[in-house]
Amino acid sequence: MSEAPEHDNEQPLVQHLLEIRSRILRSLLVIALVFIGLFWFANDIYLYISEPLRAHLPEGSTMIATEVASPFLAPFKLTLVLSFFLSIPYVLHQIWAFIAPGLYSSEKRLAIPLLVASVVLFYLGMAFAYYVVFPLIFAFFTSVGPESVTVMTDINRYLEFILKLFFAFGLAFEIPVATVLMVWSGITTVEKLKAKRPYIVVGCFVMGMLLTPPDVISQSLLAIPMWLLFEAGILFSKLKPSNPD
DSSP states (O other), rough: OHHHHHHHHHHHHHHHHHHHHHHHHHHHHHHHHHHHHHTTHHHHHHHHTTHHTTTTOOOTOBBBSTTHHHHHHHHHHEEEEHHHHHHHHHHHHHHHHHGGGGSSSHHHHHHHHHHHEEEEEHHHHHHHIIIHHHHHHHHHHHSSOTSSSSOBBBBHHHHHHHHHHHHHHHHHHHHHHHHHHHHHHHSSSSHHHHHHHHHHHHHHHHHHHHHSSSSSSHHHHHHHHHHHHHHHHHHHHHTTTOOOO
């Protein structure tokens, strides 16, 4: 008789764990399918991603591979990461499907726009890095070196560099969503955030210094958008809908 309640309490936990496993496997399957579809274009994808640097290399200079397996592994790793990026909407959908049953209808109405906005902003951050930041910083880096030094960047080092910036700018563009969530959840208020604006601006430049190469251009190109996105988050935080009776 005493074991029945324990079994009833354990059963929901087991069901939740099985559901989590199922959704993780679905997400991994989608990532794998996207990767399989992109793998045949791995070299073309790498050429496209490396274009901002190659466009500013001196005449006669090329990118190089300093390790035996780099010509295969660098495009492979880039395609794998890109597959995850492209699968983010589906992965977030699986997360949403898991937590949605435990939310009130009013919470769902708030969460869905924020979820969509977070995906769009992450992609916008990556696009900003590729189309705005990369051309500027690579033009700067390739023009300030000594004339006797030939610029020939290793493909693995370049991949590590751009992935770091992709993540940095993708996450930085989530600032409006994070700001809205903090205000709407009651963690802070718009007035308190405005009062802390000087510290936040300094914090943006500190984060820009930590997440980007040690040059003023790339640091400013991350810090200034972070500050502007924070201001946008404050504006949208004022639009919190009233709770229905």
